[in-house]
Amino acid sequence: MVVDPSEFITFNEWFPLAIWSYAKIVLLLLSAGLGICFAIAVVRHGPTEAIYIISRAVTGFFSRDGVQVSPRRVIALAQLAIKESLRRRVLVVFGVFVLVMLFAGWMLDVESDNPARLYLGFVLTMSNYLVLALAMFLSAFSLPNDIKDRTIYTVATKPVRPLEIFWGRVLGFITVGTILLVVMGVVSGIFVHRGLDHRHQVETTSADFDSELKRHSGETSRDAHHRHDFFVDEETVIGGEIIGTTDPIVKEHRHQVTLKEDDSLQIGRPQGSLQARVPIYGKLFFRNREGQAEDVGLNVGKEWTYRSYIEGNTLSAAVWNFSGVDETKFPEGLLLEMDIRVFRTSKGEIEAQIPGEIILRNPNPKPDADPARQACMPIPFAATEFAASEVFVGLDQLKFQDVSGQLKPLNLFEDLVDENGQLEVWIRCRERAQFFGMAQADVYLKAQNNSFWMNFAKCHLGLWMQMVLVVLFGVFFSTFLTGIVAMKATLATIVLGMFSGFLADVHSGEVAGGGPLESLFRNTTQQGVTTDLDVSEGTSAVMKTTDRVYLRSMMLISGHLPNYPEFNTIRKVAYGYDISHHIIARHMVITFGYFLVLSVMGYFVLRTREFAA
Amino acid sequence: MDTPEAVDSEQQESPDDVSDQQQSPAPAEGAEGEVIIETRSLTKVYRDFWGRPKVRAVKALDMQVRRGEIFGLLGPNGSGKSTTIKLLLGLLFPTSGQALVFDKNSTDVSKNERIGYLPEESYLYKFLNAEETLDFYGRLFNMSAAQRRSRTQQLIDLVDLNWAKRRQLKEYSKGMTRRIGLAQALINDPELILLDEPTTGLDPIGTREMKDLIIKLRDQGKTVLMCSHLLADVQDVCDRIAILHQGELKELGRVDDLLSVQDVTQIQARGLTPEAEEEIRQVIERHQGELVTMENPSTTLEDLFLKIVRESDSASTAEMTEK
Numbered sequence: 001m002v003v004d005p006s007e008f009i010t011f012n013e014w015f016p017l018a019i020w021s022y023a024k025i026v027l028l029l030l031s032a033g034l035g036i037c038f039a040i041a042v043v044r045h046g047p048t049e050a051i052y053i054i055s056r057a058v059t060g061f062f063s064r065d066g067v068q069v070s071p072r073r074v075i076a077l078a079q080l081a082i083k084e085s086l087r088r089r090v091l092v093v094f095g096v097f098v099l100v101m102l103f104a105g106w107m108l109d110v111e112s113d114n115p116a117r118l119y120l121g122f123v124l125t126m127s128n129y130l131v132l133a134l135a136m137f138l139s140a141f142s143l144p145n146d147i148k149d150r151t152i153y154t155v156a157t158k159p160v161r162p163l164e165i166f167w168g169r170v171l172g173f174i175t176v177g178t179i180l181l182v183v184m185g186v187v188s189g190i191f192v193h194r195g196l197d198h199r200h201q202v203e204t205t206s207a208d209f210d211s212e213l214k215r216h217s218g219e220t221s222r223d224a225h226h227r228h229d230f231f232v233d234e235e236t237v238i239g240g241e242i243i244g245t246t247d248p249i250v251k252e253h254r255h256q257v258t259l260k261e262d263d264s265l266q267i268g269r270p271q272g273s274l275q276a277r278v279p280i281y282g283k284l285f286f287r288n289r290e291g292q293a294e295d296v297g298l299n300v301g302k303e304w305t306y307r308s309y310i311e312g313n314t315l316s317a318a319v320w321n322f323s324g325v326d327e328t329k330f331p332e333g334l335l336l337e338m339d340i341r342v343f344r345t346s347k348g349e350i351e352a353q354i355p356g357e358i359i360l361r362n363p364n365p366k367p368d369a370d371p372a373r374q375a376c377m378p379i380p381f382a383a384t385e386f387a388a389s390e391v392f393v394g395l396d397q398l399k400f401q402d403v404s405g406q407l408k409p410l411n412l413f414e415d416l417v418d419e420n421g422q423l424e425v426w427i428r429c430r431e432r433a434q435f436f437g438m439a440q441a442d443v444y445l446k447a448q449n450n451s452f453w454m455n456f457a458k459c460h461l462g463l464w465m466q467m468v469l470v471v472l473f474g475v476f477f478s479t480f481l482t483g484i485v486a487m488k489a490t491l492a493t494i495v496l497g498m499f500s501g502f503l504a505d506v507h508s509g510e511v512a513g514g515g516p517l518e519s520l521f522r523n524t525t526q527q528g529v530t531t532d533l534d535v536s537e538g539t540s541a542v543m544k545t546t547d548r549v550y551l552r553s554m555m556l557i558s559g560h561l562p563n564y565p566e567f568n569t570i571r572k573v574a575y576g577y578d579i580s581h582h583i584i585a586r587h588m589v590i591t592f593g594y595f596l597v598l599s600v601m602g603y604f605v606l607r608t609r610e611f612a613a
Numbered sequence: 614m615d616t617p618e619a620v621d622s623e624q625q626e627s628p629d630d631v632s633d634q635q636q637s638p639a640p641a642e643g644a645e646g647e648v649i650i651e652t653r654s655l656t657k658v659y660r661d662f663w664g665r666p667k668v669r670a671v672k673a674l675d676m677q678v679r680r681g682e683i684f685g686l687l688g689p690n691g692s693g694k695s696t697t698i699k700l701l702l703g704l705l706f707p708t709s710g711q712a713l714v715f716d717k718n719s720t721d722v723s724k725n726e727r728i729g730y731l732p733e734e735s736y737l738y739k740f741l742n743a744e745e746t747l748d749f750y751g752r753l754f755n756m757s758a759a760q761r762r763s764r765t766q767q768l769i770d771l772v773d774l775n776w777a778k779r780r781q782l783k784e785y786s787k788g789m790t791r792r793i794g795l796a797q798a799l800i801n802d803p804e805l806i807l808l809d810e811p812t813t814g815l816d817p818i819g820t821r822e823m824k825d826l827i828i829k830l831r832d833q834g835k836t837v838l839m840c841s842h843l844l845a846d847v848q849d850v851c852d853r854i855a856i857l858h859q860g861e862l863k864e865l866g867r868v869d870d871l872l873s874v875q876d877v878t879q880i881q882a883r884g885l886t887p888e889a890e891e892e893i894r895q896v897i898e899r900h901q902g903e904l905v906t907m908e909n910p911s912t913t914l915e916d917l918f919l920k921i922v923r924e925s926d927s928a929s930t931a932e933m934t935e936k
Contacts, residue, residue, distance in 0.1 A: 064723075065722070070755050072752055072755050073752060073753055073755065075752070076749055076752035076753060077753075079749075080738065080741075080749060083738075083740060083741065084738070084740065087740040149736060150732065150734075150736040151736045151737065151738055152736075153702075153704060153730070153732045153736050154730070154732065154736055154737060154750070154794075154797060155753065156702075156703070156704060157702045157703075157704065157725055157728065157730040158725055158750060158753040158754060158801075159722055159723060159725040159726045159753065159754065159755075160722070160725075160753050161722055610704065610705045610706055611704050612699045612704035612705045613659070613705060
């Protein structure tokens with residue numbers, strides 16, 4: 001799974017930087033807002049009166065309207081928004097969701113190698129889009145409708161403060177969205193659980209018993225579009241029962257196989273298809289073919305530079321520096337999960353796995369430490385392409401070679417982990433003329449699995465925060481725009497937020513073809529994206545400059561809008577990775593930041609607008 | 614149109630009748646009372662999208678409304694009555710001048726604690742029922758649940774909507790909507806009530822009841838500012854009026870002062886013979902007076918309608934009782 005590099009930054013590292021950027025933006029908005037209001041007031045009332053008006057507005061917020069908010073009024077307005085939402089057939093959205101769920105089986109690929117990923121990706125994406133669309137429609141039209149129907153007259157003539165009107169609407173729509181999201185979450189959970197749950201029977205014709213090994217083996221029946229091989233060793237007794245398993249993993253799961261007292265074999269429910277792996281990521285750097293440290297590895301000619309490569313059978317290595325390695329987390333050894341890409345320069349046997357080796361090394365050995373004990377002997381592995389593979393390095397596997405050439409045991413925590421709990425993991429490719437490609441997230445230590453359903457809930461929390469942001473923007477735009485325009489503005493924030501990365505790529509030239517004007521011209525004149533524009537230099541310059549100005553302004557706007565893809569943790573859940581609390585905390589702080597800014601901006605807009613105009 | 618003094622004597626017999634109150638309106642403190650509303654050169658200019666002046670709705674309006682009086686803003690459509698009320702409520706901002714309510718700027722939200730407002734049409738949430746509506750507006754005044762419950766029931770009884778209190782407002786007739794609109798305006802037991810065309814959409818009985826209620830509110834010490842283009846409504850209930858035309862104040866004063874014709878004497882008598890009438894004519898001539906008119910007075914259509922309806926109601930009640 002591709003992991004954004006920003007995820008490697010912990011909350012504590014991120015927060016000071018974020019708060020500084022936030023303060024700068026707030027200051028900028030404040031100056032711009034006050035400047036514009038002051039200019040308008042000067043034109044209308046003259047400079048002296050303008051100073052009085054602006055200072056009264058600002059002091060009014062801090063002394064009265066911003067601090068004397070009545071929860072009862074906010075809740076009353078929120079309840080009104082909820083009733084209004086129900087009247088506007090909000091349940092239709094849920095109906096659509098259920099309807100799609102009912103027929104989802106027809107649309108999903110039943111032969112998928114990873115049905116959990118498919119099902120989770122489907123239900124979570126659908127919930128996401130439906131809830132965002134609902135939030136957008138509800139929030140953008142409510143206040144404009146009140147103003148159009150003049151029902152706002154009977155509210156604004158009560159002792160209701162502008163902030164209460166704003167928060168009441170926001171709270172109401174968030175409540176509606178939350179209820180809907182919870183219900184959708186429960187239905188999705190049931191759908192996924194039922195979709196993945198299946199049972200097999202033992203295919204009696206294949207059942208076999210090896211009396212020497214005391215092992216039962218055979219095949220399961222074909223159910224849910226697949227079957228498994230299994231084995232049960234009579235000596236493997238767990239909890240008083242003889243337990244075996246299906247092997248290898250098929251469709252990302254196994255089944256437990258139990259040998260009953262009457263010698264019958266019972267195959268249990270699927271295990272491992274829904275998981276939340278907790279990765280401990282390390283910091284990655286490379287060693288080149290001479291063994292010198294580099295920030296990046298080789299580029300094998302791929303346009304996508306996410307991964308760097310190391311050359312086989314040289315001193316090239318990808319080195320991860322892991323922190324926080326201690327005996328409590330890894331009492332029996334290290335479990336490494338690896339998702340390594342292979343770039344072959346000689347075909348050889350195309351299906352053969354490429355051998356590699358793992359070396360554990362102490363990054364900061366003590367001065368008096370024996371040099372031979374600072375790294376373990378290479379541990380071989382074979383790279384599995386396009387699939388994550390697990391390598392367990394047991395404590396007893398760690399050896400070093402003493403001066404006499406004998407292999408002697410190493411202690412992971414005393415010899416290889418330094419005083420700060422840091423450990424280096426070196427990975428090398430053993431085969432000449434072949435390359436391993438790796439990114440920082442491709443190799444990690446797996447501490448333990450967290451609860452999948454907790455992870456599922458955390459993913460919904462991410463969807464919820466996206467919904468909150470959409471509601472905030474929708475209500476804010478509706479304070480000064482008509483319903484349809486507010487909806488379009490909200491949609492624009494979502495689109496810009498979602499494609500801010502793409503805009504940056506177009507602007508930087510990473511995406512070929514130029515900006516909107518150039519690409520439109522290329523499309524209509526059927527010119528390829530990589531060729532030079534077939535126009536005069538002057539026309540080309542005008543076109544590119546216009547595009548640059550446009551893209552720069554779009555980037556300026558999108559840079560200050562929520563980065564919705566960052567909130568989207570659907571892929572993590574679908575790929576079975578735990579959503580770190582660092583990420584959740586970061587998203588919550590961002591959401592709260594927008595809440596504060598948009599509340600204050602919404603307050604001033606409502607405070608300065610005439611409802612009866 | 615009858616003045617309050619000229620209302621049919623039969624109606625005065627009923628102690629509950631509004632006409633009794635109209636006959637002897639509670640003395641407003643007039644120019645001596647505490648000022649509740651004050652406008653100083655209040656001007657409102659509506660502008661177009663580009664900020665160019667479009668309509669000058671209110672022009673340099675100076676007026677005061679004092680505690681305990683019913684003040685009427687009178688004028689034809691588009692004269693600036695509703696705009697003035699909206700300026701006082703803070704729904705619009707003055708272009709220049711000041712609008713003060715309880716000595717506070719009209720844009721100050723805290724003044725709304727003591728205000729009740731019935732808009733021109735009852736702009737209420739149609740998906741709520743009467744109880745929910747009043748409960749919602751009660752919450753906006755930060756009233757406790759117990760207060761809201763008792764006040765809601767009280768007001769529903771007052772506007773006689775007990776039978777329809779659980780029906781959504783979208784099912785209400787225009788008159789019922791006006792009544793629940795009035796109830797919401799009174800939810801906080803306000804000191805000042807602003808009524809924009811309060812009798813619009815009401816039938817004659819509803820109109821009379823509304824006028825009764827306005828006078829009753831005044832008698833309870835509340836100040837009422839109402840605007841209307843229905844002259845009869847204003848004349849029937851207002852202590853003082855301001856006549857607006859094209860946004861300008863044309864006349865301001867007590868209704869009876871403004872309407873009294875100083876050089877004409879009106880005498881009304883019952884049971885005179887033609888000979889006696891002739892004798893009166895001669896007396897007028899002898900004193901160099903000019904007889905303007907001598908005829909049998911006619912009642913108003915409103916009074917006639919109410920009399921017929923009430924008689925019909927009494928007859929039906931008697932019939933029911935006999936049965």
